[in-house]
Amino acid sequence: MPEGHTIHRAARLQRRALKGKVVRADSPQGRFAAGAAVLDGQTLTGIEAYGKHLFYRWSAGDTLHVHLGLYGKFRAFRREDPADPLPPTTAGTRLRLVADDIVLHLAGPTACDLVDPAQEDALVARLGPDPLRRDADPERAWAALARRTIPIGAALLDQRILSGVGNVYRCEALFVTGLWPERPARALSRPEFDRIWATVAAMLRDGEKAGRILTVDPADVGVRTRSQVPGGERVYVYKRDGLPCRRCGTTVLTWTSALRAIFACPSCQHAPAALEAAS
DNA sequence: AAGAATGTTATGTA
DNA sequence: CTACATAACATTCT
Numbered sequence: 133m134p135e136g137h138t139i140h141r142a143a144r145l146q147r148r149a150l151k152g153k154v155v156r157a158d159s160p161q162g163r164f165a166a167g168a169a170v171l172d173g174q175t176l177t178g179i180e181a182y183g184k185h186l187f188y189r190w191s192a193g194d195t196l197h198v199h200l201g202l203y204g205k206f207r208a209f210r211r212e213d214p215a216d217p218l219p220p221t222t223a224g225t226r227l228r229l230v231a232d233d234i235v236l237h238l239a240g241p242t243a244c245d246l247v248d249p250a251q252e253d254a255l256v257a258r259l260g261p262d263p264l265r266r267d268a269d270p271e272r273a274w275a276a277l278a279r280r281t282i283p284i285g286a287a288l289l290d291q292r293i294l295s296g297v298g299n300v301y302r303c304e305a306l307f308v309t310g311l312w313p314e315r316p317a318r319a320l321s322r323p324e325f326d327r328i329w330a331t332v333a334a335m336l337r338d339g340e341k342a343g344r345i346l347t348v349d350p351a352d353v354g355v356r357t358r359s360q361v362p363g364g365e366r367v368y369v370y371k372r373d374g375l376p377c378r379r380c381g382t383t384v385l386t387w388t389s390a391l392r393a394i395f396a397c398p399s400c401q402h403a404p405a406a407l408e409a410a411s
Numbered sequence: 412a413a414g415a416a417t418g419t420t421a422t423g424t425a
Numbered sequence: 426c427t428a429c430a431t432a433a434c435a436t437t438c439t
Binding site: 134135137138184199200201202203204242243289291298299300301345370391392393 | 415416417418419420
């Protein structure tokens with residue numbers, strides 16, 4: 133269940149565990165047997181994250197491209213003794229990497245394939261700036277938004293405009309910036325865009341550090357809520373439809389935007405007056 | 412056991 | 426080329 137923070141965190145932790153090491157690779161379920169055979173015995177020279185994509189660089193020049201999709205997961209195991217048996221793989225395991233005392237399982241990703249430089253360039257060229265990357269250029273996102281009539285809520289999910297944001301962060305970032313998700317993207321002012329960019333970057337950074345999504349400001353933590361939603365203590369609006377807003381108590385609304393459920397507080401996020409009255 | 416889910420691409424239409 | 430609707434794929438969890 134990954135957004136950009138999960139991917140960048142995986143890159144950081146796996147770099148620490150595997151970079152510079154000779155890696156044994158295989159594909160226990162045979163779902164990536166040919167690719168694993170190519171990587172087996174190579175040294176992992178680097179891992180790069182771009183939006184929700186990962187690129188693993190190998191000593192013979194190969195690049196492994198991974199995208200976790202909706203269900204992809206990494207599982208890492210530490211082995212005391214290299215002679216110990218390998219931990220069992222669960223169904224859907226595509227690739228297993230073994231180095232020294234580390235075993236890494238990659239299960240269920242949408243993409244797990246070897247790419248040549250042209251393919252990698254094409255993939256990256258389709259992505260908007262990633263706020264977690266040092267080389268991110270917010271002007272590219274600003275220019276892309278200015279051309280779009282789609283709602284800002286939909287635009288934030290479009291990886292071509294800006295990359296790394298998923299459904300939780302789009303809802304939370306719009307709440308924190310106080311913007312109604314249905315505002316046309318190109319109607320945003322520059323200061324509003326700057327606030328969105330800064331908010332998304334800060335949220336993704338926090339998530340990368342913590343390893344989980346936690347967007348609620350400590351100042352709002354004490355606000356009474358009857359939320360029974362798992363993880364509901366850590367977000368403002370995501371999956372909190374029908375519950376009182378943590379800030380103002382107004383009922384949080386949900387509807388469909390860009391194929392996904394979106395959640396927002398009509399009061400804190402300046403819904404059109406008609407809608408606010410109706411709720 | 413149906414349905415939802417922290418994702419994305421493809422296709423047809425206007 | 427943009428926008429929108431719809432379907433499709435993928436897998437796990439409740």
